[in-house]
Every structure is written in structure tokens, then in C-alpha cells.
Amino acid sequence: MTIGLFFLLLAGGDPQADTTAVPPRRDVIVVTGTYEPVSLEEMDRSVNTVDVQSLRLLSGSVADFLQLDPSLDLRERAPDGVQADLSIRGSTFGQTLILLDGLRLNDAQTGHHNLDIPVPLNSLSRVEVLHGSGSALYGSDAVGGVVNFITRSPQKAEFRLRSAAGNFGVNREAGELSVRQRGVSQLFAFSRDFSSGFITNRDYRNLSITSSTHLNSLWGPVHILLAHTDRPFGAQGFYGDFNSWERTRTWFVALHQSLGAKTELSLAFRRHTDHFVLYRDQPEKFQNRHVTEGWQASLRRRDPVSRNSVLHYGMEGYRDSIDSTNLGTHARNRGAAYLSYDVRALRRFSFTLGGRQEVYNSTRGQFSPTVAAGVWLSPHLKLRASVSRAFRLPTYTDLYYHDPANQGSPDLRPEKAWDYEGGFSWNAGRRVRGDVTAFERKDTDGIDYVRRSVSDIWRATNIHRLRFTGVESAVTGEIRRSQRVEFRYTALRGSGDALAGIMSRYVFNYPSHSAVASWVGWFGGEVAARVRLGALQRLGRDPYALVDVSVARTNGRFKPFVQFANLTGTSYQEIPGVPMPGRTFVGGVEVVVYGPHK
Secondary structure: HHHHHHHHHHHHHOOOOOOOOOOOOOOOOOOOOOOOOHHHOOOOEEEEEEEEHHHHHOOOOHHHHHHHOEEEEEOOOOOOOEEEEEEEOOOOOHHEEEEEOOOOOOOOHHHHHHOOOOOOOOHHHHHHEEEOOHHHHHOOOOOOOOEEEEEOOOOEEEEEEEEEEOOOOOOOEEEEEEEEOOOEEEEEEEEEEEOOOOOOOOOEEEEEEEEEEEEEEOOOOEEEEEEEEEEEEEEOOOOOEEEEHHHHEEEEEEEEEEOOEEEEEEEEEEEEEEEEEEOOOOOOOOOOEEEEEEEEEEEEEEEEOOOOOEEEEEEEEEEEEEOOOOOOOEEEEEEEEEEEEEEEEEEEEEEEEEEEEEOOOOEEEEEEEEEEEEEEEEOOOEEEEEEEEEEEEOOOOHHHHEOOOEEEOOOOOOEEEEEEEEEEEEEEEOOOEEEEEEEEEEEEEEEEEEEEEEEEEEEEEEEEEEEEEEEEEEEEEEEEEOEEEEEEEEEEEEOOOOOOOOOOOOOOOOOOEEEEEEEEEEEEEOOEEEEEEEEEEEEOOOOOOEEEEEEEEOOOOOOEEEEOOOOOOOOOOEEEEOOOOOOOEEEEEEEEEEEOOO
């Protein structure tokens, strides 16, 4: 309360005022889980979207936004997204596809690097999450779902700088410069996060820089993205009882070119390096160096068939390679073609039937069909359902890795899954909305690391049959037009072939119950506050709850802010054997050097 009053005094605002300072609510348009942009309420799949820019001073990293959705299981090994695994609806971290502006970020070496997002937080516009299979749209890895980080196009010229400090030696700096002139918009952004660590060998340094250019060519709009991130960190106990150290670096280049109104060409290149030292104080004993490179290209087109129906089709190509002191030198090529027919009468009904054939290693292939439908029973109630198939190719770590605690297997088979879901969406005007979805996923040849005793090493193994069923629900509402509240809950149950006393490392570490309550309020057009309460219980483990609170001034040239994470000081582990920090505090200020003060 004292902190809130302090900021309100700075802003000259009234905490009881019922203002219209809330960012205006618009029809949310999504591009994830669909072949073309549609409004969120017209989606036939379970999709969640979070606006990043309206909460940027109330959040410290992308992890803060992912933790707003209880169907997402973010297993952090360190705060601020330094190193984390992400799963959806009980999937493993390798079964979650990460996109940046619709282009793949998943790492061919290991899924542990999928969340090495190369752009800083202040360059993002929003995060979209598809719950459930997405292989019919995106190919391999989209088994549990898809997370799409979408960058922003600046709407005005501005120059902002931000600095903050906190306990555990936390130090943060960020900045952004944007320019708009004669049909060209340019954004430069950077961020630097540093911490000396809350315990020994848990220090980290994050650096991210990006350049985003939007312009018009003779053929249509163009978007060029250049990004780089560098992340050295202490990895105490991350992969076993070792005082390890690791440094990952990512370079990403992407081009989106519209070819008229119906066709789009996309090209991207990603390079990722990983230097891993098993014993930080004795690097000569065991260390690995990995370099992965990935190319991707897609040509997508849409042709209207009638006033309410559209045919979508296209081709995609991928190549990934690795040069590693541990995994060896390998490469593989993949090609894909897809076709989808979409029928849509707004606020009446919708139907999508599609399929994608992906071929890899010249001869092997996977076909991923999908069918989804929705029908409005009234202006306030919509029913929806879908069935789809997904697959995942093993990573190079799954196939070839070896160290004193882990062993890959070159005989692993691709993972396959069928995904079923049905649910309804309800709204009471624009103030209150609700969603309920029941889902089931049947996996075949799921990949996990298993061992027979605590003295044994972990070995990559196919598990023949796995089944996950669950329900997810959400209620969102506005209070007095100046506050928003949201309640979300996901329940999950997994079962599979009897492991006969074998220990599972990843598959059976899922949350059986997960709930999130969040509140955001704007006061007097000057101050914003955010509270998040998350409660989670993993299978066979005790539940725990985390509380995060943030307050920021949102108007004026100087914008102070404070952020508290794990306010109650809860002791918890998201990955067994890797403790997370207790109560964390960060305070700082953003300075608008040039441009609008809001």
C-alpha cells in the first residue's frame, strides 16, 4: 500500500477515480493457429494472447507473460528466462514449438535452447499461444502447442532509456530508438540483464539487441529483422550434481516479403552456439562446443473460392546442421507442402479442413491432418471442436549426446500424437468473457530420459504409449473500466505404459493442477499496478504458490517502477534439484528522451 501511494503521489492521481485510462479494448486479431489473421472470438482452437506493450514497465522478462497462462508449464533453471524449458498441456519441452513472427526458433541441438529468444522484451508487441497440436500448420515439434512472439512496428518516433537494480546483484539496462518517415519505420532496441546470483554459481549476464525494419517495395510490404543474444550463466546443478557453466549465443535474420495481396515469401537464418563446461573450476576435465545452423523458407498463398471460403496452400523448406565436439557433425533437410480449405460466416459458423505432408531424409515423411469447426448458438455462446495430428523429430542431443550422467540413442523414432479438443466460449458483452476446453492427446513413441536407479545414468528412450487428458478454463472481466481481472485454471492427468520401476526425467514431471489469478489496474491515467498469484502442484509433489506485484508510473518523461517477484519468499523447485530464488526486488526508472510521454 505504501508503494502504491508513493507512486500515486508522484503522478498526482486518485486511487478511487473511475477513469478511462485503460488501454482501449479492441477486437483481438490473432495470427497463430490459423492460416490467416482472424479475430480471437472466431478461432476454432484454444488460443490465448497477451499484450506486451501495455505491461512492459510491470514486467521484467518474457517469463512474466508466459506465467499468465496455467496451460503453459515454464520450468526455469534461473530467473529472467536465462535458461528455461516450456511445455503445454503436459508435453515435454521439445514438443513445444517456439516462433518469432511466425518463423521457427526451435533448436536442432536440444529443446533446452528453444527459449533463447534473440530479441529484447521492449521490441515485442504481443505473445500468442496455441494450445494443442499445430503440426498441420507448422510441422515438427508442435505437439503440445505453439508460442509465437510477435515484434512490433513503431507508430511514432521516440527514444527511451531504462535502468534498474535489485537484490542478488541484479542490474538491468534497456533502450529503444524508433523512427518513422515516408513509409519506412525503423526500430533499434537493446537490453542487458546482470546478476551475481542468489547462490554460488548462479550468476548470469544477458545481452539482446535487434533491428526491425518495415517498408513498402514494388511488390508489397517488407519486414526485415536482425537479432542477436548472448547468455553466459552459472549452471549449478542444472544437468546433474555438477558446478557447471554455460554460454549460449544466437544470431537470427528474417525477411517477410508480400508478393501482392495473396502471396507471402518468408526467409530466415538462425545460428546458435553453445559452450558447456561440466566443472566450472576445472574446465579441462569435460566441456562441449556445439554450433547449429538452420535455414527456412516458405511461400504461402490464399485464393478466395467464394464470398465465405478460402483455399490456403504453400510450400516450405528447412535445413539444419550441427558441428559439435560431443554430438559430431550432422545435417538433415526437410520439405513440406500444405493445403487447407476454410469456410467462415462471421458470428454464425466456421469450418477448416487441412493437411500437411512433410518429408525428411529424402524418403521418410509425416502427414499431419487437421479439422476444426465452430458454431454460434447465440450472440453470446459459441461451441468449437478440433482433431489434429502432430509429430516431432528427435534432436541431435536425443540421438547422439553422452556425458557422465546422460546418454542419447541413435535408434530413437519420431514422436507422433493425435490431439482432440472441444469447448465453448461465452461473453456477456465486452466486460466479461469465459472459455472452457476439454482436451486429450495420445502420444506414440514419446521420447524421455529414464534410469533404473539413482546411481544409473539417464538414457534417451521411446515410450510406446502416453495419454494426457485435461480441462482448461478462463474468466476475464473489466471492473469500472479501469481494472482488469483474470482467473485461469488447468487440470491435467497423464498415463502411459508401465515403466516397471524405471524413473522418468521429464514426461511425468507435469503439473496436475495449475491456476493463475491476475489483476491490472490503471489510476488517473498516470499509474499502473499489476498483481499475479500463481498456484501449482506437480505430479507426486507438494503444491506451492507465488505472488508477484509491480507498480509503475505510465505518464511523464520520468517513469519510476518497482517489481517484486515471489513476494512471500516461497521455497520451490521447477526442475528437481534446481532451487529458485526467494523474494526478489527490482526498482528503476524509464526516461523518455524524445517522443510522447505516454
